[in-house]
Amino acid sequence: MVAQQTADVIYLGSALSLRGTRMHFERNEEIFGEGEASEYLYRVVSGAVRTMRFTSDGRRQILGFHLPGDVFGVELGASHSLTAEALSSTEVVVVRRSLLEKAASEDPKAALSWLEYAARTLDEMRDHALILGRKGAGERVAAFLLSISRRLVHGQDFDLPMSRADIADYLGLTIETVSRSFTEMERQCAIDLPSSRHVVMRNPSTLALAAA
Amino acid sequence: MVAQQTADVIYLGSALSLRGTRMHFERNEEIFGEGEASEYLYRVVSGAVRTMRFTSDGRRQILGFHLPGDVFGVELGASHSLTAEALSSTEVVVVRRSLLEKAASEDPKAALSWLEYAARTLDEMRDHALILGRKGAGERVAAFLLSISRRLVHGQDFDLPMSRADIADYLGLTIETVSRSFTEMERQCAIDLPSSRHVVMRNPSTLALAAA
DNA sequence: CGGGCGATTGATTGCCTTCAAACGTGGTGG
DNA sequence: CCACCACGTTTGAAGGCAATCAATCGCCCG
Numbered sequence: 274m275v276a277q278q279t280a281d282v283i284y285l286g287s288a289l290s291l292r293g294t295r296m297h298f299e300r301n302e303e304i305f306g307e308g309e310a311s312e313y314l315y316r317v318v319s320g321a322v323r324t325m326r327f328t329s330d331g332r333r334q335i336l337g338f339h340l341p342g343d344v345f346g347v348e349l350g351a352s353h354s355l356t357a358e359a360l361s362s363t364e365v366v367v368v369r370r371s372l373l374e375k376a377a378s379e380d381p382k383a384a385l386s387w388l389e390y391a392a393r394t395l396d397e398m399r400d401h402a403l404i405l406g407r408k409g410a411g412e413r414v415a416a417f418l419l420s421i422s423r424r425l426v427h428g429q430d431f432d433l434p435m436s437r438a439d440i441a442d443y444l445g446l447t448i449e450t451v452s453r454s455f456t457e458m459e460r461q462c463a464i465d466l467p468s469s470r471h472v473v474m475r476n477p478s479t480l481a482l483a484a485a
Numbered sequence: 486m487v488a489q490q491t492a493d494v495i496y497l498g499s500a501l502s503l504r505g506t507r508m509h510f511e512r513n514e515e516i517f518g519e520g521e522a523s524e525y526l527y528r529v530v531s532g533a534v535r536t537m538r539f540t541s542d543g544r545r546q547i548l549g550f551h552l553p554g555d556v557f558g559v560e561l562g563a564s565h566s567l568t569a570e571a572l573s574s575t576e577v578v579v580v581r582r583s584l585l586e587k588a589a590s591e592d593p594k595a596a597l598s599w600l601e602y603a604a605r606t607l608d609e610m611r612d613h614a615l616i617l618g619r620k621g622a623g624e625r626v627a628a629f630l631l632s633i634s635r636r637l638v639h640g641q642d643f644d645l646p647m648s649r650a651d652i653a654d655y656l657g658l659t660i661e662t663v664s665r666s667f668t669e670m671e672r673q674c675a676i677d678l679p680s681s682r683h684v685v686m687r688n689p690s691t692l693a694l695a696a697a
Numbered sequence: 698c699g700g701g702c703g704a705t706t707g708a709t710t711g712c713c714t715t716c717a718a719a720c721g722t723g724g725t726g727g
Numbered sequence: 728c729c730a731c732c733a734c735g736t737t738t739g740a741a742g743g744c745a746a747t748c749a750a751t752c753g754c755c756c757g
C-alpha cells in the first residue's frame with residue numbers, strides 16, 4: 274500500500290527524507306546500546322522508546338522519551354553515545370546510517386537538515402538541564418505532564434507510555450516522589466488519574482503554574 | 486602580525502575555519518541575551534564566558550563555561566537560545582553568522598563540521614544532565630574540578646575563572662554546598678586551596694573516585 | 698584604615714530519599 | 728471462572744542530604 278510506504282520514511286529537519294524499513298521491538302528490548310556501532314537511525318511508528326545513559330555505579334538517567342513520529346539514534350560518531358530501549362511493544366522505521374551520511378556529504382541542504390535536527394535536540398536537552406538543576410519535584414512532574422500531553426496532541430486525556438520508574442529516572446527523582454507528586458496534583462484537581470497510566474488534564478493552567 | 490591574525494580564526498569541527506575580528510567584554514558584561522537576534526558566533530581568546538538559561542521566576546542555570554579556545558554562541562535559528570556573559574575581562578573573536586551560513590550552504594564539508602560541533606556540544610550536555618539528575622553534591626563538584634582541570638591543560642594547579650555562585654548555578658547546588666564540598670576535598674587531601682580561586686590537584690585519583 | 702563583596706562555617710529547616718508495608722491490577726494456571 | 732501470584736503503584740514513617748538562615752572571615756580596593 275502507498276500509505277504504508279509513505280510512513281516508512283524518516284524526516285530529519287525540513288529538507289531531508291530517507292526511505293527505510295520496519296522493525297519491531299518488544300517491551301524493554303534494547304534497540305541499541307551505548308558504545309555499539311551505530312548502523313541505523315530510527316523513527317518511532319507506534320509504541321515509545323527511552324534513551325538513557327548510566328553512571329559508573331549503575332544509576333540511570335533517561336535523557337529522552339521518543340513518541341510516535343520522533344526520530345532517535347542519529348549519531349555523527351561511529352558508535353552510539355546512548356542506550357535505547359522500547360517502552361512497550363514498538364514499531365520503528367530504520368534507515369541505514371550510510372544513507373544519511375551519503376546525502377549529507379553530497380548535498381548541503383541535507384546536512385543542514387541534519388543540523389536542524391541536532392540543534393532542536395540540543396535545545397530540548399538544555400531545557401531539561403534547567404529542570405534538573407533548578408526545579409523542585411512538583412515543578413518537574415508538572416512540566417513533564419505538560420510536555421508529554423503536548424506531544425501526544427490528543428484532547429485532554431492520554432495514556433502515559435512509561436512507568437513511574439521511567440519518569441523518575443527522567444526527572445532525577447525517585448518512584449515514590451513522582452507518585453506523591455501525581456497524587457498531590459490530583460488532590461489539587463489539576464489532573465485525574467482513572468488508572469496509573471491514564472491522565473486526564475483537568476486544569477492545564479494550574480499545571481502550568483505548578484511548573485513555574 | 487601573522488601570529489595575531491592566525492589567532493583570529495574560529496575553527497568549527499574539523500574542516501571549517503572562519504576569519505573574524507576581536508572584541509572585548511568586561512566582567513559580568515552581557516555578550517548576547519536569550520531571544521536576541523544572533524548576528525555572530527564567538528571564540529574565547531582569553532578570559533572565560535558562561536552561557537545560561539533562566540526559569541520564569543529568575544533562577545539561573547549555567548549550561549556551559551567557555552574557556553580560551555572554546556567556541557560559543559553558534560545558533561541555527563534566528564535568535565540566541567541562551568544568554569552569554571563574560572566571567573572576567575574577556576577577549577573574543579567574533580565571526581558574522583552569515584559567513585557560517587554561506588559556507589555551510591555551499592559546502593557539505595562545512596555543514597558537517599558545524600554538525601560535528603553541535604554533536605559534541607549535545608554530548609557534553611547529556612553528560613551534564615546525567616550529573617544533574619543522578620549525582621550527589623560531592624560527586625558533582627569532583628566531576629567539575631576534573632573537567633575544568635582537564636580543559637585548562639596546565640600541570641596540576643590552575644585558577645578557577647568562575648565564582649562559587651557560578652559553580653553552584655552550573656551544578657544545580659548552592660554556594661554554601663559548593664564551598665563545603667571544596668573544604669571536604671581539601672580535608673581528604675584531594676586538593677589544596679591556597680586561595681579560593683586557586684586549585685592544586687593533590688590527588689586526582691581520589692577526585693576521580695569521588696566523582697564516581 | 699574602612700568598606701564591601703565573596704567565601705567559609707555553623708545551626709536549623711525542609712524536601713526528597715529511603716525503608717517498609719499495603720494496595721490494585723493484570724496475567725496465569727488450576 | 729476463579730484463585731493466586733507478580734509487579735507496579737501508592738501510602739506511611741523515618742532519616743539524610745542539601746537548602747536556608749545567619750554570622751564571621753578574609754581579601755581586594757578605595
